[in-house]
Amino acid sequence: MKGVILSVNPSAAIVDITHHVDPQDIFQAASIIHCSFRYFPEGTTHIVVVDPGVGSDRAIIALRRFGHVFLAPDNGVLTLLYDEAEVEPAVQVDNQDYFLKTISQTFHGRDIFAPVGAHISLGKDIKSFGKPVSHKDLVRIDIEKPYISKAGELIGAIVWIDRFGNLITNIEFRTLNEFCRSDVKKNCRVIIGSNTIDELSENYANIKSKRPLAIIGSRGYLEIAVNCGHAAEYFGAEKGDPVKVICR
Amino acid sequence: MKGVILSVNPSAAIVDITHHVDPQDIFQAASIIHCSFRYFPEGTTHIVVVDPGVGSDRAIIALRRFGHVFLAPDNGVLTLLYDEAEVEPAVQVDNQDYFLKTISQTFHGRDIFAPVGAHISLGKDIKSFGKPVSHKDLVRIDIEKPYISKAGELIGAIVWIDRFGNLITNIEFRTLNEFCRSDVKKNCRVIIGSNTIDELSENYANIKSKRPLAIIGSRGYLEIAVNCGHAAEYFGAEKGDPVKVICR
Amino acid sequence: MKGVILSVNPSAAIVDITHHVDPQDIFQAASIIHCSFRYFPEGTTHIVVVDPGVGSDRAIIALRRFGHVFLAPDNGVLTLLYDEAEVEPAVQVDNQDYFLKTISQTFHGRDIFAPVGAHISLGKDIKSFGKPVSHKDLVRIDIEKPYISKAGELIGAIVWIDRFGNLITNIEFRTLNEFCRSDVKKNCRVIIGSNTIDELSENYANIKSKRPLAIIGSRGYLEIAVNCGHAAEYFGAEKGDPVKVICR
Numbered sequence: 001m002k003g004v005i006l007s008v009n010p011s012a013a014i015v016d017i018t019h020h021v022d023p024q025d026i027f028q029a030a031s032i033i034h035c036s037f038r039y040f041p042e043g044t045t046h047i048v049v050v051d052p053g054v055g056s057d058r059a060i061i062a063l064r065r066f067g068h069v070f071l072a073p074d075n076g077v078l079t080l081l082y083d084e085a086e087v088e089p090a091v092q093v094d095n096q097d098y099f100l101k102t103i104s105q106t107f108h109g110r111d112i113f114a115p116v117g118a119h120i121s122l123g124k125d126i127k128s129f130g131k132p133v134s135h136k137d138l139v140r141i142d143i144e145k146p147y148i149s150k151a152g153e154l155i156g157a158i159v160w161i162d163r164f165g166n167l168i169t170n171i172e173f174r175t176l177n178e179f180c181r182s183d184v185k186k187n188c189r190v191i192i193g194s195n196t197i198d199e200l201s202e203n204y205a206n207i208k209s210k211r212p213l214a215i216i217g218s219r220g221y222l223e224i225a226v227n228c229g230h231a232a233e234y235f236g237a238e239k240g241d242p243v244k245v246i247c248r
Numbered sequence: 249m250k251g252v253i254l255s256v257n258p259s260a261a262i263v264d265i266t267h268h269v270d271p272q273d274i275f276q277a278a279s280i281i282h283c284s285f286r287y288f289p290e291g292t293t294h295i296v297v298v299d300p301g302v303g304s305d306r307a308i309i310a311l312r313r314f315g316h317v318f319l320a321p322d323n324g325v326l327t328l329l330y331d332e333a334e335v336e337p338a339v340q341v342d343n344q345d346y347f348l349k350t351i352s353q354t355f356h357g358r359d360i361f362a363p364v365g366a367h368i369s370l371g372k373d374i375k376s377f378g379k380p381v382s383h384k385d386l387v388r389i390d391i392e393k394p395y396i397s398k399a400g401e402l403i404g405a406i407v408w409i410d411r412f413g414n415l416i417t418n419i420e421f422r423t424l425n426e427f428c429r430s431d432v433k434k435n436c437r438v439i440i441g442s443n444t445i446d447e448l449s450e451n452y453a454n455i456k457s458k459r460p461l462a463i464i465g466s467r468g469y470l471e472i473a474v475n476c477g478h479a480a481e482y483f484g485a486e487k488g489d490p491v492k493v494i495c496r
Numbered sequence: 497m498k499g500v501i502l503s504v505n506p507s508a509a510i511v512d513i514t515h516h517v518d519p520q521d522i523f524q525a526a527s528i529i530h531c532s533f534r535y536f537p538e539g540t541t542h543i544v545v546v547d548p549g550v551g552s553d554r555a556i557i558a559l560r561r562f563g564h565v566f567l568a569p570d571n572g573v574l575t576l577l578y579d580e581a582e583v584e585p586a587v588q589v590d591n592q593d594y595f596l597k598t599i600s601q602t603f604h605g606r607d608i609f610a611p612v613g614a615h616i617s618l619g620k621d622i623k624s625f626g627k628p629v630s631h632k633d634l635v636r637i638d639i640e641k642p643y644i645s646k647a648g649e650l651i652g653a654i655v656w657i658d659r660f661g662n663l664i665t666n667i668e669f670r671t672l673n674e675f676c677r678s679d680v681k682k683n684c685r686v687i688i689g690s691n692t693i694d695e696l697s698e699n700y701a702n703i704k705s706k707r708p709l710a711i712i713g714s715r716g717y718l719e720i721a722v723n724c725g726h727a728a729e730y731f732g733a734e735k736g737d738p739v740k741v742i743c744r
Contacts, residue, residue, distance in 0.1 A: 013502055013506070013507075015498045015499065015502070015510075036499065037499075039499035039500050039503070039606065040499035040502065040503065041499070041502055041503040041506060044499070164519070202551060202601055203549075203550060203551025203552055203601045203602065204548065204549075204550065204551065204602070205548065205549045205550070205551060205552030205554070206552065215601065215602060216600075216601065216602075217600075217602055217603075218600040218602050218603030218606065218607075220600075228519065228520055228548075
């Protein structure tokens with residue numbers, strides 16, 4: 001892909017955001033691109049090839065939002081970037097003039113996404129690549145959100161486990177703040193399986209080695225970690241497991 | 249290596265093709281560079297440091313082919329790029345003016361390949377680095393090719409297993425096409441161990457989760473995969489295992 | 497981090513030295529940056545985020561040495577770069593004008609180090625980022641050095657194990673040379689556990705497959721390896737284990 005990009009745009013600055021999305025995990029990819037794009041310069045082209053449907057008749061879409069351009073399969077991976085107001089429609093990418101001459105069935109990243117993305121990075125308007133399509137007509141994935149149970153607990157879930165074994169939940173800090181109005185750090189208790197963590201930590205440094213903690217991670221979501229350890233092993237936790245929060 | 253390259257050529261665009269060649273596997277590296285180089289811009293310098301003989305008296309060679317330059321140990325890793333017609337000889341790289349001042353015994357990548365490659369990327373003619381040497385005199389590895397057995401089966405082999413567990417064979421699509429003249433996709437059956445896959449798939453998307461498939465991969469070779477799974481574990485397969493094709 | 501760097505300095509050439517420092521291993525990181533920086537162009541900015549104390553009150557420092565700039569937490573990771581003569585003081589980085597607007601508690605790499613490093617790469621003087629601080633007042637880690645035992649053996653230790661399983665010691669080649677005055681390669685014997693390696697090898701190529709060897713690695717330190725194998729598994733060795741050298 002990088003060779004193809006540089007063939008079209010020799011001065012492209014190419015950054016790998018990640019190659020570690022769990023296979024087929026479109027929700028995880030959707031979360032990562034949503035958390036990451038804002039740290040890149042305005043005008044960046046983001047190529048999001050998490051594409052279990054490669055070679056099928058799934059469409060490819062490009063859309064502009066917040067001054068960035070996103071290019072991805074139409075499988076919901078951009079769900080968190082759809083625009084309710086729809087200031088500008090998306091585009092269904094099918095103009096083969098910008099594809100490689102030979103298209104493999106298993107690697108559209110190289111044969112379609114890379115050359116199209118490179119042309120976008122050169123300033124080519126996304127309208128050049130195909131017909132407009134409403135954000136409302138794009139494939140959308142369900143984003144599992146935390147809810148409040150009858151017992152008054154905030155119920156979220158582990159949505160992914162990073163390479164350090166940290167458990168990242170779908171509970172945003174502002175959701176936690178609304179749920180637990182006063183002094184959230186002292187008053188909230190985080191429950192995973194039969195274990196309770198008694199407060200939110202400010203950092204890792206004040207926690208003893210090998211002890212668990214709950215913390216707001218760098219993406220703004222509640223995470224459960226073990227200082228100098230591996231929380232997934234420590235708790236025997238898996239993706240999808242529930243995480244509860246109680247407010248004292 | 250990248251620091252050394254940028255010290256010589258501060259505006260080099262550096263791309264890592266792979267760091268995952270199986271240790272000592274010169275054939276695999278030869279296949280990867282042969283499949284990959286054509287996706288890079290003409291004029292690219294390819295530094296191929298798969299070098300089990302580092303520190304011995306193995307030579308280092310540079311050669312120009314298809315408008316690209318290749319720099320590698322003379323251990324056969326460029327076998328698939330040798331030119332029968334030999335329009336231009338290769339060069340045996342030994343001009344120490346372009347090496348780092350101190351040469352370690354175990355990391356010529358940093359001390360020799362990186363600075364020489366960077367000078368090539370600046371446009372320096374490969375003749376500057378040493379004496380011409382005929383392609384015929386370069387080390388050559390045996391490229392195991394598929395053959396047709398007495399029973400009329402096409403016999404190939406698994407030549408590597410990628411990080412997703414896909415089994416990549418040495419059977420090119422055009423070989424398959426010649427072997428199985430009509431409607432290769434419907435008529436060919438792929439046999440691995442005691443398992444038979446009944447046709448070639450167009451893509452992963454039409455295959456049920458956890459089910460095996462045979463497909464032409466993005467490099468143009470027959471691959472055996474398991475949708476959302478790990479074919480090497482599924483079949484208990486290892487590098488070197490035979491793969492047979494029968495045509496109905 | 498790369499998005500943030502490119503937002504400040506769009507033409508920065510960014511190189512990842514490593515993402516494989518063992519968690520919390522400040523000594524290992526200190527060794528790697530000390531061995532690596534000299535291969536980069538003068539004027540390079542090195543951002544060293546091995547930062548177990550992130551979010552605590554540990555300081556952040558910048559210092560200039562050998563024509564390079566180093567930016568790191570004040571946790572000793574730059575110990576090997578402190579200057580006894582102290583031609584120029586370090587700087588304690590606390591000027592929030594150069595930080596991102598929102599600072600997370602767990603990822604100062606992105607929120608502080610990346611933007612500050614990018615401003616340094618644009619030529620901004622390190623004095624702009626905070627007050628001068630003497631090298632003598634910076635946090636320092638103990639660098640375990642080899643010593644000569646009463647029995648006259650040179651006693652070092654395995655300081656890390658690389659991803660190939662090679663055992664890297666803290667014994668520099670020049671220490672070995674001083675210890676074993678004549679023909680060090682023939683006369684030194686390297687002892688690990690109950691195993692003895694009888695000489696220093698010049699390279700891997702002359703050693704039989706799966707056989708152990710002792711060699712001066714590309715960083716200039718004694719390493720123990722197994723040709724085409726994994727020395728840590730072969731010897732059951734762990735980080736911190738002693739390695740002895742005897743001179744015949």
